[in-house]
Amino acid sequence: MSIPPFEQLSNLDRLVHEPARLSILTALSVCESAEFMFLQSLTGLTRGNLNTHLTTLEQAGLVSAEKGFRGRVPQTTVRITEKGREAVEQHWARLRTLQKAARAWKPGKGRTKTEEP
Amino acid sequence: MSDPARVRYLVEHYAQLQGLRLVPLGLVFVAVACWHDRQLGWLPGSADGGIRQWFLGALAVAVLASYAIGAYYRRLFGELTLPANHAAGPRLLATAVVVFVCMVLQEAYRWPVSLPLVVVGIVLARIGVVEGRLRGHYLGIAIACLFMANITSFGVPPQTAQVMFDLLVGGGLLVAGIGDHLVLLRMLRPPGHERYVDSPV
Numbered sequence: 261m262s263i264p265p266f267e268q269l270s271n272l273d274r275l276v277h278e279p280a281r282l283s284i285l286t287a288l289s290v291c292e293s294a295e296f297m298f299l300q301s302l303t304g305l306t307r308g309n310l311n312t313h314l315t316t317l318e319q320a321g322l323v324s325a326e327k328g329f330r331g332r333v334p335q336t337t338v339r340i341t342e343k344g345r346e347a348v349e350q351h352w353a354r355l356r357t358l359q360k361a362a363r364a365w366k367p368g369k370g371r372t373k374t375e376e377p
Numbered sequence: 378m379s380d381p382a383r384v385r386y387l388v389e390h391y392a393q394l395q396g397l398r399l400v401p402l403g404l405v406f407v408a409v410a411c412w413h414d415r416q417l418g419w420l421p422g423s424a425d426g427g428i429r430q431w432f433l434g435a436l437a438v439a440v441l442a443s444y445a446i447g448a449y450y451r452r453l454f455g456e457l458t459l460p461a462n463h464a465a466g467p468r469l470l471a472t473a474v475v476v477f478v479c480m481v482l483q484e485a486y487r488w489p490v491s492l493p494l495v496v497v498g499i500v501l502a503r504i505g506v507v508e509g510r511l512r513g514h515y516l517g518i519a520i521a522c523l524f525m526a527n528i529t530s531f532g533v534p535p536q537t538a539q540v541m542f543d544l545l546v547g548g549g550l551l552v553a554g555i556g557d558h559l560v561l562l563r564m565l566r567p568p569g570h571e572r573y574v575d576s577p578v
Contacts, residue, residue: 286381286384286385287384287387287388287457289385290384290385290388290389290459291388291457291458291459291460292457292459292460293457293458294388294455294456294457295455295456297454297456297568298391298454298455298456298457298565299455300455300568301455301565301566301567301568302384302387304566307568
């Protein structure tokens with residue numbers, strides 16, 4: 261018996277699915293690299309929170325961060341890795357599939373085995 | 378911002394959305410319209426053919442101002458780098474070539490409807506409708522272009538048509554620039570203006 265789409269939503273990769281990290285990965289998948297400040301402007305996160313998310317993504321091997329200077333101003337440049345690119349593209353593909361399945365879902369169809377009478 | 382299509386559009390068009398960079402150039406063309414309408418005769422040296430120097434000087438100031446405004450955007454929102462094979466450059470070049478060819482054909486055949494303006498209008502209309510009319514202000518400029526393309530059929534004198542064309546260019550740049558800047562402000566938030574509390578990690 262296939263798992264209903266709504267139950268599949270709870271099995272999504274939470275590392276990628278978290279809204280701020282998903283925005284970060286989606287933006288980085290389109291560009292070569294982005295400054296920390298741009299990602300902060302995009303997500304609206306505080307500096308500390310964005311730092312934490314980027315550290316999480318870096319430890320998972322989804323992004324890489326380089327620290328440098330522009331003149332005397334320190335700046336961090338973030339790039340997505342191939343692993344990160346694949347992860348975010350697969351994630352969006354999975355969400356599109358789930359969206360179609362959810363639209364086609366009818367009550368009473370696709371119950372899990374534990375719900376069967 | 379959670380809409381992936383809009384995130385991708387923002388990143389791909391980040392440079393074009395820095396619209397205030399167009400404002401100085403827009404003001405120059407509005408000044409050109411005033412000149413063609415004989416409103417700037419008071420400019421020193423303009424009566425002796427010095428208007429060319431004024432125009433070139435204004436263009437130079439506009440270009441420098443555009444660079445300074447670009448630096449302002451970098452300080453405000455940060456910077457990003459697009460891949461080397463990004464499509465925007467070739468697309469722009471292709472559009473410029475098509476418009477140039479249309480100008481040559483228009484000059485040769487003297488059609489009553491201006492083909493270059495029709496093409497520019499169509500291109501701008503396309504920009505105005507993508508992403509759920511995110512840059513809908515381009516539709517107004519497109520309509521103005523299509524109107525100007527037919528200007529001779531309204532019996533408008535050539536001098537007035539010239540002024541209207543200059544206003545179209547200048548006004549179009551101002552509307553596009555300010556409109557794109559407002560779109561950018563809706564999509565990005567400068568650090569220090571956090572829109573919501575820290576998200577759970």
